[in-house]
Amino acid sequence: MEIKRIKVTCLKLYTYFGKTNIIGDKVKETRRKLGMTQCELAAKLQIKSINIEQKAISRIENGERIVTDFELLELSRVLNVSVEWLLAGE
Numbered sequence: 001m002e003i004k005r006i007k008v009t010c011l012k013l014y015t016y017f018g019k020t021n022i023i024g025d026k027v028k029e030t031r032r033k034l035g036m037t038q039c040e041l042a043a044k045l046q047i048k049s050i051n052i053e054q055k056a057i058s059r060i061e062n063g064e065r066i067v068t069d070f071e072l073l074e075l076s077r078v079l080n081v082s083v084e085w086l087l088a089g090e
Helices: 024-033 038-047 054-061 069-079 083-088
Strands: 003-008 011-016
Touching: 024 038, 024 054, 024 069, 024 083, 038 054, 038 069, 069 083
Parallel strands: none
Antiparallel strands: 003 011
């Protein structure tokens, strides 16, 4: 298990195996299975009052962006999967 600390002015970001989130691969997998583009996923999240653009979806899927708790919840709803599955594959 590799955990690496990145220092940012007043916020410490930690990486897990070089990524800042653990759900990116599952988001990408599920989005593709649904035949949805990153733009379409962003639009669906915007309808749910999540202020997010296509570039942010890309960064989430690549493990380059932190996912907030409310984004996690809405991602699970829009993708029709459980939060638990996104986090742990269960």
